[in-house]
Amino acid sequence: MSIFYIWGACFIFFAAVLCCLPWIREQKPNANIINNKVLIKQRLNELDSEQEQGLLDSTDTQQSKEELTLAMLDEVSAQSQQSPKVSPIILLGALLSIGVGVAVYWQANQISQIEHWQNVQQKTSELGQRMIQGDASLQLDDLKDFSLGLRTKLIDNPEDPVGWMLLGRVYGAMNSIDNAIQSFEKSLELDPTNTSTMASYAQALLMTGQEGQVLRSKQVLLHLLSVEPENTNAMGVLAVVATQLNDKQLALENWQSLLAFIPNTDSNFKLIEQRINQLKFELSAADDTQSEQLIPSVAITVNLNSDLRLPEKGFLFVFAQENNGAMKMPAAVVKMPLGDFPVVIELSNKNAMLPNYTLSQLNDVKIVARISPDEDVTQSTGDLQGERLITLSSEKQTNETILIDRTL
Secondary structure, X not given: OHHHHHHHHHHHHHHHHHHHHHHHHHHOOOHHHHHHHHHHHHHXXXXXXXXXXXXXXXXXXXXXXXXXXXXXXXXXXXXXXXXXXXXXXXHHHHHHXXXXXXXXXXXXXXXXXXXXXXXXXXXXXHHHHHHHOOOOOOOHHHHHHHHHHHHHHHHHOOOOHHHHHHHHHHHHHOOOHHHHHHHHHHHHHHOOOOHHHHHHHHHHHHHOOOHHHHHHHHHHHHHHHHHOOOOHHHHHHHHHHXXXXXXXXXXXXXXXXXXXXXXXXXXXXXXXXXXXXXXXXXXXHOOOOOOOOOOOEEEEEEEXXXXXXXXXXXXXXXXXXXXXXXXXXXXXXXXXXXXXXXXXXXXXXXXXXXXXXXXXXXXXXXXXXXXXXXXXOOOOOOOEEEEEEEEOOOOOEEEEEEEEOEEO
16 A cells, blocks of 8 residues: 555656646756857957957947847747747646546545445454344444455455355345355365354255255255254254255154254244144145055044033144053044134044054044143043044044033
């Protein structure tokens, strides 16, 4: 920067010298005029000498002197007319040149932007801390400043995987997805085992909405979960990825895995549970009709006796268990929040509590519909209940009705 200013000062000084040169030259006397003056003065002395010697009379002497004087005046006048009057033009050109030079320098140098860049470098660490802490007051301009500061630091230290990861997240927050993906890929090149970067990379790939990128996101997340099976963030993102790829089974598995880590008091618990039930229903409707094995299922319409009073909040449990035998654990169970009656519920092997104990293993079945004020299926005093004994047929689905008609 200082070298530029030195050269700029030299250039201005040189231009100033060029501008002043015509005046300097004008101030110097013309050499021919000086020589002629000497000769004329010498000739005047000679005329006086000739007059004293009697060679010329006073009239001739005076006439010769006047002729010499007139000749000198004519020569000075001619020299003045030959001198070019370019001083104003040179001055105007010089001023325009300096003005244009200053304007071009100011535009090209962008001093204000350089000052902004220097200020950003000083507050990069502060912006980084605010972003890590999730400061909601960060604006788009703050993100742009932070990305500028990070890029500057990465120029000096391009082998910093954490810096590239942070830059990718900033780009993601700015909705610059392509730049975010490139930054995450650079970070993973330097540190391929960083699971946090993998998760951010998968999210960026998902945000593109392009099938190829979404498939790549799925591969990254599957690898991540093989390394960290309890990474709930990866479970949620993979469930969304699977949904976008119409892989309902994979989506269901990941929503179910994620639900196990979420307390039922969390506002997201019911949303995920509803999504699971919806996926189960969609998968049930899309069962392979070409399968030769008929899997029994029961469509149950649950009604409520009008004399019974529902609790303000509660849950409806519908389950199937063996009617005769020591095994009282339900072979299939459905739980759902209370709503309007009647309610239609389907029980099948997909509602099994244990993978090795399903509805298809039963013949004589007791179907129980129970309303409880809490999420505990265990029978308690005050619960409302209805029962029905059925025999499973070889048909794929049977239709039954249960009336909840008593208080326990």
